[in-house]
Amino acid sequence: MRDKIIKLERQSASLEPGQEEREILRRPVMDYTDDFLNHIETIKAYQKSETPSVNISEFEPDKQTYSMEQIVHILSQSMDKEGLNPASGGHLGYIPGGGIYASSIADYWAAITNRYAGVFYASPDAVRIENKLIQWLGKIIGYPEGMHGNLTSGGSVANLIGMITARKAMGIKAGHIPNSTIYLTRQAHHSIIKSFSVSGIDECHIRYIELDDHFRMDMNDLRNKISEDSKKGLQPFLLVGSAGTTDVGAIDPMDEMADIAEEYNMWLHIDAAYGGFFILLDEFKSKFKGIERSDSVVIDPHKGLFLPYGLGVCLVKNGQHIQQAFTFKANYLQDIDSMKDEINPMDASPEMTKHFRGLRLWIPIMLYGLDPFRAALQEKIMLARYFYSQLKEMKDWDVGQYPQLSIVTFRYQPTSENHDRENQFILDKVREDGRVFISSTNIDGKFTLRLAILSFRTHLRTLDIMLEILRDSVKLIEENKIKIS
Numbered sequence: 001m002r003d004k005i006i007k008l009e010r011q012s013a014s015l016e017p018g019q020e021e022r023e024i025l026r027r028p029v030m031d032y033t034d035d036f037l038n039h040i041e042t043i044k045a046y047q048k049s050e051t052p053s054v055n056i057s058e059f060e061p062d063k064q065t066y067s068m069e070q071i072v073h074i075l076s077q078s079m080d081k082e083g084l085n086p087a088s089g090g091h092l093g094y095i096p097g098g099g100i101y102a103s104s105i106a107d108y109w110a111a112i113t114n115r116y117a118g119v120f121y122a123s124p125d126a127v128r129i130e131n132k133l134i135q136w137l138g139k140i141i142g143y144p145e146g147m148h149g150n151l152t153s154g155g156s157v158a159n160l161i162g163m164i165t166a167r168k169a170m171g172i173k174a175g176h177i178p179n180s181t182i183y184l185t186r187q188a189h190h191s192i193i194k195s196f197s198v199s200g201i202d203e204c205h206i207r208y209i210e211l212d213d214h215f216r217m218d219m220n221d222l223r224n225k226i227s228e229d230s231k232k233g234l235q236p237f238l239l240v241g242s243a244g245t246t247d248v249g250a251i252d253p254m255d256e257m258a259d260i261a262e263e264y265n266m267w268l269h270i271d272a273a274y275g276g277f278f279i280l281l282d283e284f285k286s287k288f289k290g291i292e293r294s295d296s297v298v299i300d301p302h303k304g305l306f307l308p309y310g311l312g313v314c315l316v317k318n319g320q321h322i323q324q325a326f327t328f329k330a331n332y333l334q335d336i337d338s339m340k341d342e343i344n345p346m347d348a349s350p351e352m353t354k355h356f357r358g359l360r361l362w363i364p365i366m367l368y369g370l371d372p373f374r375a376a377l378q379e380k381i382m383l384a385r386y387f388y389s390q391l392k393e394m395k396d397w398d399v400g401q402y403p404q405l406s407i408v409t410f411r412y413q414p415t416s417e418n419h420d421r422e423n424q425f426i427l428d429k430v431r432e433d434g435r436v437f438i439s440s441t442n443i444d445g446k447f448t449l450r451l452a453i454l455s456f457r458t459h460l461r462t463l464d465i466m467l468e469i470l471r472d473s474v475k476l477i478e479e480n481k482i483k484i485s
């Protein structure tokens with residue numbers, strides 16, 4: 001038996017490389033990623049699928065083994081050849097990604113040490129760091145002490161935690177559902193609707209509130225709908241606002257929403273996944289007024305703090321509420337409560353085992369403080385305004401509203417006719433070029449181009465490229481008028 005066990009140990013030895021073998025594994029990846037960053041300015045933001053020289057689907061995961069060098073080669077010949085490059089500053093579609101380097105080093109550290117960040121006693125300092133970050137973010141939002149929250153994989157899961165917490169805290173049992181009402185606008189992110197479904201509140205009456213001229217929730221319509229519902233004997237339960245809608249970056253009037261939520265004893269949830277960190281800029285403090293009066297807030301460090309994908313946050317004003325929604329006991333966990341100076345992350349989340357994801361936020365802030373983040377956020381705001389004003393001066397362009405945050409919507413509109421096809425053509429041209437990537441949306445029934453600036457790598461030169469491509473596309477349209485429309 002001992003011989004057999006020792007033989008097995010030898011057979012699995014490759015899982016524990018020594019110092020030299022680790023270097024052999026690490027080197028090709030370091031070389032590749034360094035090269036990637038050194039050339040990030042010239043790597044396209046988007047590539048339409050060309051036929052890659054390597055077809056990744058042909059690799060059966062366990063049929064054959066490869067060296068790390070070969071693996072790097074395979075990926076660089078396949079993955080790099082098509083699709084979106086979220087690390088590029090040219091990514092101006094949807095909500096752009098980031099990927100600050102310091103976070104990737106933190107992820108490396110977290111993965112190697114593999115600290116268990118689910119319960120306090122397993123790694124008290126990992127949990128202290130995560131809970132400290134939650135308190136720090138709470139302060140940024142303006143929440144009082146006693147708040148709590150959770151570091152999640154992203155904004156969608158954070159919204160889900162918010163909805164589950166709201167339902168539990170408001171005591172919405174199955175029997176209350178047919179009598180309860182929820183208010184939001186059609187500009188709310190789809191993850192909110194999804195989280196209604198997952199948390200089982202989608203069978204409440206869902207009221208979509210009208211938008212004002214700036215795509216914000218209309219307070220008169222909200223008041224009217226709530227009062228109608230109350231008269232009918234329904235129970236207003238939940239009000240959901242956005243601090244930066246994904247479509248146009250509209251900030252709902254949160255202070256007035258908080259007044260109404262208080263008056264009717266509703267839970268106020270604010271989805272600030274995209275826009276939340278702009279509160280760090282003085283000029284936005286007043287625009288975010290009222291967010292501190294909400295019951296829960298979602299913000300996404302993998303958007304507004306430029307982290308690589310994998311960090312959203314749900315903050316709950318009354319920390320008891322999030323714990324009541326997510327604390328459950330089990331026999332095999334009986335030891336964990338005897339050593340608990342801090343709230344266990346697993347008691348504020350549907351997750352149990354989780355990696356130490358707080359480190360990817362903590363290390364960059366420890367390294368740099370907030371000032372460079374503030375500067376980058378201010379730069380994004382000014383770039384959006386720059387693009388807006390440049391486009392406004394170009395003839396035949398209909399620029400949407402002045403950007404409330406860092407999103408600009410615009411449309412080629414030389415005459416009053418429908419020009420959807422020309423705009424689709426322009427979008428195709430932008431994608432063909434690939435140096436920048438934008439997405440489109442539908443505003444007031446019209447196909448509209450849309451650009452969102454949130455990558456720390458997006459700079460003045462990026463927007464100048466964008467403007468150049470727009471000018472060139474219009475030239476093409478003018479030359480080929482008949483073919484397109």
Ligand SMILES: *Cc1c(COP(=O)(O)O)cnc(C)c1O
Pocket residue numbers: 095153154155156157159189191242244245246271272273274300312
């Ligand atoms: C991006 C976004 C989400 C979803 O967050 P993920 O991190 O993509 O899961 C939710 N709400 C808003 C307003 C967003 O912009």
